[in-house]
Amino acid sequence: MRKVKGMPLAVIAGYGEGLGEAIKQTFENDGYQVVTISRSGGMILADTTDANEVNRAFAQISVLHGTPAVVICNTAMLTIERFLSTTSKRFEETWRTSVMSVFNIAQATIPMMIKQGGGTFLVTGATAGIKGSKNFSAFSSAKFALRGLTQSLAREFQPQRIHVSHIVVDGILWSSKSQERFPSLRQETAIEPNDAAKVYLSLAKQPASAWTQEIDIRPYSEVF
Amino acid sequence: MRKVKGMPLAVIAGYGEGLGEAIKQTFENDGYQVVTISRSGGMILADTTDANEVNRAFAQISVLHGTPAVVICNTAMLTIERFLSTTSKRFEETWRTSVMSVFNIAQATIPMMIKQGGGTFLVTGATAGIKGSKNFSAFSSAKFALRGLTQSLAREFQPQRIHVSHIVVDGILWSSKSQERFPSLRQETAIEPNDAAKVYLSLAKQPASAWTQEIDIRPYSEVF
Amino acid sequence: MRKVKGMPLAVIAGYGEGLGEAIKQTFENDGYQVVTISRSGGMILADTTDANEVNRAFAQISVLHGTPAVVICNTAMLTIERFLSTTSKRFEETWRTSVMSVFNIAQATIPMMIKQGGGTFLVTGATAGIKGSKNFSAFSSAKFALRGLTQSLAREFQPQRIHVSHIVVDGILWSSKSQERFPSLRQETAIEPNDAAKVYLSLAKQPASAWTQEIDIRPYSEVF
Amino acid sequence: MRKVKGMPLAVIAGYGEGLGEAIKQTFENDGYQVVTISRSGGMILADTTDANEVNRAFAQISVLHGTPAVVICNTAMLTIERFLSTTSKRFEETWRTSVMSVFNIAQATIPMMIKQGGGTFLVTGATAGIKGSKNFSAFSSAKFALRGLTQSLAREFQPQRIHVSHIVVDGILWSSKSQERFPSLRQETAIEPNDAAKVYLSLAKQPASAWTQEIDIRPYSEVF
Numbered sequence: 041m042r043k044v045k046g047m048p049l050a051v052i053a054g055y056g057e058g059l060g061e062a063i064k065q066t067f068e069n070d071g072y073q074v075v076t077i078s079r080s081g082g083m084i085l086a087d088t089t090d091a092n093e094v095n096r097a098f099a100q101i102s103v104l105h106g107t108p109a110v111v112i113c114n115t116a117m118l119t120i121e122r123f124l125s126t127t128s129k130r131f132e133e134t135w136r137t138s139v140m141s142v143f144n145i146a147q148a149t150i151p152m153m154i155k156q157g158g159g160t161f162l163v164t165g166a167t168a169g170i171k172g173s174k175n176f177s178a179f180s181s182a183k184f185a186l187r188g189l190t191q192s193l194a195r196e197f198q199p200q201r202i203h204v205s206h207i208v209v210d211g212i213l214w215s216s217k218s219q220e221r222f223p224s225l226r227q228e229t230a231i232e233p234n235d236a237a238k239v240y241l242s243l244a245k246q247p248a249s250a251w252t253q254e255i256d257i258r259p260y261s262e263v264f
Numbered sequence: 265m266r267k268v269k270g271m272p273l274a275v276i277a278g279y280g281e282g283l284g285e286a287i288k289q290t291f292e293n294d295g296y297q298v299v300t301i302s303r304s305g306g307m308i309l310a311d312t313t314d315a316n317e318v319n320r321a322f323a324q325i326s327v328l329h330g331t332p333a334v335v336i337c338n339t340a341m342l343t344i345e346r347f348l349s350t351t352s353k354r355f356e357e358t359w360r361t362s363v364m365s366v367f368n369i370a371q372a373t374i375p376m377m378i379k380q381g382g383g384t385f386l387v388t389g390a391t392a393g394i395k396g397s398k399n400f401s402a403f404s405s406a407k408f409a410l411r412g413l414t415q416s417l418a419r420e421f422q423p424q425r426i427h428v429s430h431i432v433v434d435g436i437l438w439s440s441k442s443q444e445r446f447p448s449l450r451q452e453t454a455i456e457p458n459d460a461a462k463v464y465l466s467l468a469k470q471p472a473s474a475w476t477q478e479i480d481i482r483p484y485s486e487v488f
Numbered sequence: 489m490r491k492v493k494g495m496p497l498a499v500i501a502g503y504g505e506g507l508g509e510a511i512k513q514t515f516e517n518d519g520y521q522v523v524t525i526s527r528s529g530g531m532i533l534a535d536t537t538d539a540n541e542v543n544r545a546f547a548q549i550s551v552l553h554g555t556p557a558v559v560i561c562n563t564a565m566l567t568i569e570r571f572l573s574t575t576s577k578r579f580e581e582t583w584r585t586s587v588m589s590v591f592n593i594a595q596a597t598i599p600m601m602i603k604q605g606g607g608t609f610l611v612t613g614a615t616a617g618i619k620g621s622k623n624f625s626a627f628s629s630a631k632f633a634l635r636g637l638t639q640s641l642a643r644e645f646q647p648q649r650i651h652v653s654h655i656v657v658d659g660i661l662w663s664s665k666s667q668e669r670f671p672s673l674r675q676e677t678a679i680e681p682n683d684a685a686k687v688y689l690s691l692a693k694q695p696a697s698a699w700t701q702e703i704d705i706r707p708y709s710e711v712f
Numbered sequence: 713m714r715k716v717k718g719m720p721l722a723v724i725a726g727y728g729e730g731l732g733e734a735i736k737q738t739f740e741n742d743g744y745q746v747v748t749i750s751r752s753g754g755m756i757l758a759d760t761t762d763a764n765e766v767n768r769a770f771a772q773i774s775v776l777h778g779t780p781a782v783v784i785c786n787t788a789m790l791t792i793e794r795f796l797s798t799t800s801k802r803f804e805e806t807w808r809t810s811v812m813s814v815f816n817i818a819q820a821t822i823p824m825m826i827k828q829g830g831g832t833f834l835v836t837g838a839t840a841g842i843k844g845s846k847n848f849s850a851f852s853s854a855k856f857a858l859r860g861l862t863q864s865l866a867r868e869f870q871p872q873r874i875h876v877s878h879i880v881v882d883g884i885l886w887s888s889k890s891q892e893r894f895p896s897l898r899q900e901t902a903i904e905p906n907d908a909a910k911v912y913l914s915l916a917k918q919p920a921s922a923w924t925q926e927i928d929i930r931p932y933s934e935v936f
Contacts, residue, residue: 091800123868124823128763131815135807139853143803151796172863180860181811188856191844196795198484214473235474242466248484249438250459255479260422260472315576347644348599352539355591359583363629367579375572396639405587408636412628415620420571646932662921683922690914696932697886698907703927708870708920 047073050244051101051108053145054115055082058215059164062233063112066241072110075101088115088141091148098148107152110160110244115141119178131178138182139189146193150202158201160244163190167210167256167264194253203251205243209236210258229261271297274468275325275332277369278339279306282439283388286457287336290465296334299325312339312365322372331376334384334468339365343402355402362406363413370417374426382425384468387414391434391480391488418477427475429467433460434482453485495521498692499549499556501593502563503530506663507612510681511560514689520558523549536563536589546596555600558608558692563589567626579626586630587637594641598650606649608692611638615658615704615712642701651699653691657684658706677709719745722916723773723780725817726787727754730887731836734905735784738913744782747773760787760813770820779824782832782916787813791850803850810854811861818865822874830873832916835862839882839928839936866925875923877915881908882930901933 050067052060055076064074076082077097086097101108117137119130142163153159168176169183187206194204212218214230239257246252258264274291276284279300288298300306301321310321325332341361343354366387377383392400393407411430418428436442438454463481470476482488498515500508503524512522524530525545532548534541549556565585567578590611601607616624617631635654642652660666662678687705694700706712722739724732727748736746748754749769758769773780789809791802814835825831840848841855859878866876884890886902911929918924930936 123865124819128812128815128819132812135811135857139807139857140800140804143800143849143853147796147800169860172860172865172867174864174867177815177861177864177868180864181815181857182860184860185807185811185853185857188841188844188852188854189849192846192849192852193795193844195488195844195846196849198486201484203484230473232471232473235471239470239474239476246463246481247456247459249454249456250463250481251484252463252479252481253488255476257470257474257476260425260427260475262422264419264477347641348595352588352591352595356588359587359633363583363633364576364580367576367625367629371572371576393636396636396641396643398640398643401591401637401640401644404636404640405591405633406636409583409587409629409633412617412620412630412632413625416622416625416628417571417620419620419622420625643936646934649932651932678921680919680921683919687918687922687924694911694929695904695907697902697904698911698929699932700911700927700929701936703924705918705922705924708873708875708923710870712867712925 047071048109049101049105049107050074050110050112051077051098051149052112052114053077053088053141054113054164056114056217058213058217059233059236060114062237063114063240066234066237067110067244070241073105075105088144089136091144094141094144094148098152102152107156108149108159110162111145111149111153112162112164112240113142113145114164116164116166117182120175121178122175123177126178131181134178135182135185139185142186142189150193150197153202154197154200158203158248160203160205161193162240162243163204163206165190165206165208167208170208191253198251201248203243203246203248205252206254207239207243208254208256210256210264211262229259231257231259271295272333273325273329273331274298274334274336275301275322275373276336276338277301277312277365278337278388280338280441282437282441283457283460284338286461287338287464290458290461291334291468294465297329299329312368313360315368315371318365318368318372322376326376331380332373332383333377334386335369335373335377336386336388336464337366337369338388340388340390341406344399345402346399347401350402355405358402359406359409363409366410366413374417374421377426378421378424382427382472384427384429385417386464386467387428387430389414389430389432391432393430394432415477422475425472427467427470427472429476430478431463431467432478432480434480434488435486453483455481455483495519496557497549497553497555498522498558498560499525499546499597500560500562501525501536501589502561502612504562504665506661506665507681507684508562510685511562511688514682514685515558515692518689521553523553536592537584539592539595542589542592542596546600550600555604556597556607557601558610559593559597559601560610560612560688561590561593562612564612564614565630568623569626570623571625574626579629582626583630583633587633590634590637598641598645601650602645602648606651606696608651608653609641610688610691611652611654613638613654613656615656618656639701646699649696651691651694651696653700654702655687655691656702656704658704658712659710677707679705679707719743720781721773721777721779722746722782722784723749723770723821724784724786725749725760725813726785726836728786728889730885730889731905731908732786734909735786735912738906738909739782739916742913745777747777760816761808763816763819766813766816766820770824774824779828780821780831782834783817783821783825784834784836784912785814785817786836788836788838789854792847793850794847795849798850803853806850807854807857811857814858814861822865822869825874826869826872830875830920832875832877833865834912834915835876835878837862837878837880839880842880863925870923873920875915875918875920877924878926879911879915880926880928882928882936883934901931903929903931
């Protein structure tokens with residue numbers, strides 16, 4: 041797996057069978073070389089909550105494939121439970137998976153993308169990052185934190201040609217995992233991962249005169 | 265100008281030389297038939313603040329070209345002045361141009377699009393619709409009103425397959441008109457109308473499993 | 489009814505039996521002289537959507553009672569109906585009652601309050617001004633417009649000591665009128681007008697080092 | 713320091729010389745018994761980022777003074793620095809001080825307040841919790857997280873009579889510490905701690921028919 045001349049590199053952190061795999065295929069179909077990072081199942085194995093593992097992963101990617109043109113942060117732990125049943129361990133882990141991971145990845149990749157003249161940094165958010173609902177204290181708190189972080193990164197780094205965008209996924213992605221977790225879910229009312237993936241690609245392709253900082257997506261049938 | 269078999273129809277209201285023209289060309293290049301409505305200079309002349317003129321215009325479009333697949337509302341009056349210098353006439357006109365126009369167009373087109381099985385309704389907003397700044401009382405009030413209207417339309421009509429989307433244009437579009445109005449504007453820091461137009465097209469093409477209700481665009485260099 | 493020496497003057501526009509009356513009593517109990525303006529039933533009769541009537545009313549108030557220390561805008565037309573059943577007349581009237589009224593009142597009172605060294609300008613908003621829901625297109629659009637207007641006024645006039653505040657009333661006020669309109673309403677889950685009125689008074693009393701621009705109120709039981 | 717019959721108890725966590733001390737005096741003047749918790753200088757010494765220390769502190773308070781009627785969370789670490797200069801240690805600490813502390817305090821106090829029939833839970837936020845600015849990535853991310861957490865707590869516990877409110881402090885509080893940190897600060901343009909403290913007291917006194925979830929405060933002169 042050496043650097044392929046002329047193919048831009050996209051790195052997906054928090055790669056999984058649903059959205060992650062769809063983004064991978066969508067970018068590959070468009071001519072990107074894609075490298076995935078995940079605790080298990082990714083091309084590169086790393087715990088993104090650990091800064092050292094993230095730095096090691098991107099050092100390896102840099103040597104083998106070069107500097108990414110696009111970085112996609114997709115790490116999340118979905119916690120839905122009553123506040124008084126939420127342990128501090130779980131609360132922290134939810135934050136660490138969503139937020140600390142993105143902090144680590146941004147630290148590792150933004151400097152090299154600036155050096156290369158620019159890049160795109162895409163972060164998967166959720167409606168819980170806009171509105172804090174009952175039984176979502178851990179998840180909402182983490183997703184709010186993520187939104188604040190991406191806004192700050194956008195304002196700090198966009199003038200240096202790093203496009204930072206926050207995708208508010210409002211709805212459940214259709215996957216074998218989500219069907220297991222939400223047995224009553226129907227495909228008709230879920231988000232098709234390939235349709236969501238196209239949004240990531242279109243953000244990566246936006247010219248610098250018209251960059252999007254935040255975009256929401258939801259199924260036509262979603263009550264919001 | 266008869267209906268062209270197989271070509272989807274896009275109607276642009278509030279057509280002008282900058283963004284309107286760019287949207288027209290972008291949709292035409294993608295295979296749309298485009299009809300423009302404007303007080304002067306459009307293919308169909310109508311004052312969109314007047315419900316009768318809007319109904320007449322769409323009756324005519326319907327006969328000649330059929331039901332639109334995409335409707336784009338682009339009407340605006342940019343008012344920037346001290347509140348105490350703003351006349352009630354100007355305040356009302358600013359609202360009427362932005363908001364009453366979109367109300368009239370939605371009334372005329374949503375029923376026929378529902379009848380045809382769906383459609384896309386795109387509305388041009390502004391940062392002033394998110395944050396009310398000094399010297400923007402008329403414009404902010406109108407653009408806030410527009411945002412509230414599009415949210416209500418989205419929640420009411422998306423289940424009936426009408427995709428309603430609000431584009432927050434944060435920055436100045438590069439055009440001969442804007443260069444005249446803001447002499448210090450540089451192309452480097454303005455929004456390229458063609459780049460903005462691509463966002464409209466991508467919204468029109470979103471599959472129903474992943475619809476965007478709101479998206480912002482701004483130049484990489486914009487302070488926000 | 490001459491100016492009472494030493495008593496600060498509060499003017500309530502859009503005075504009615506529920507919130508308006510409660511605000512009147514709350515301010516009077518605190519030592520304010522209160523003048524009410526309404527199409528019918530107020531101490532001064534005026535249609536606040538008409539700039540001339542508003543100017544005439546405040547000229548009269550100025551002569552009889554002096555310059556207001558507090559102005560409270562409470563005018564609203566609650567429109568809840570399907571978008572396609574909403575006439576353009578009703579849409580406009582809803583906006584005119586909420587927004588044009590406040591524009592007119594602000595034009596008439598802010599200059600005299602600046603001249604007197606400052607004042608408080610309080611505007612009654614609604615949740616519909618934050619989120620545009622199904623069947624609320626006219627009301628949401630108007631209440632969004634109102635919020636944008638008050639934000640602009642706050643940013644323009646607070647440095648001149650005019651405190652502009654937007655009260656987001658999230659819930660139904662308990663009154664004979666609301667009981668008629670919503671027969672299933674229970675007092676336990678409604679907002680007590682006197683409790684809401686205390687919020688208006690506390691805003692009017694905020695020292696200039698800690699002014700509130702926006703505050704929400706809702707019953708403890710409200711789902712939001 | 714035994715429980716004083718009839719005096720409601722207020723607990724301030726994150727007590728310090730500026731806002732904390734002002735809140736203490738304001739509540740005491742109003743007839744509350746006030747207990748302060750802080751790493752150093754509080755009546756009870758505890759590191760609120762540690763669940764065990766928080767639980768121990770409130771067990772002690774409970775025995776000596778009873779169940780609090782009001783809990784005020786005031787813990788924060790103000791981090792303003794370039795993103796690429798922010799260590800992961802500092803990023804985490806900023807979150808831990810603001811967010812984990814409030815999680816721990818909510819876990820310890822909400823159950824006993826529910827048992828006693830209700831209570832008030834006040835959380836100090838910041839503008840950085842609404843908008844993520846350049847050089848504020850750590851602080852904004854933490855304050856966003858805090859806002860999401862308080863929204864979730866409000867929606868989960870208000871029906872059980874726990875009033876949860878988020879105070880957006882937009883400006884710099886006038887204190888010897890802030891004068892040291894921001895040497896150009898003038899008292900005229902800062903928030904007077906006593907004025908801010910009155911807002912906390914008024915929230916604690918709101919009747920259950922008109923509870924505020926979020927309120928902002930800023931000096932009249934603040935540009936926002």
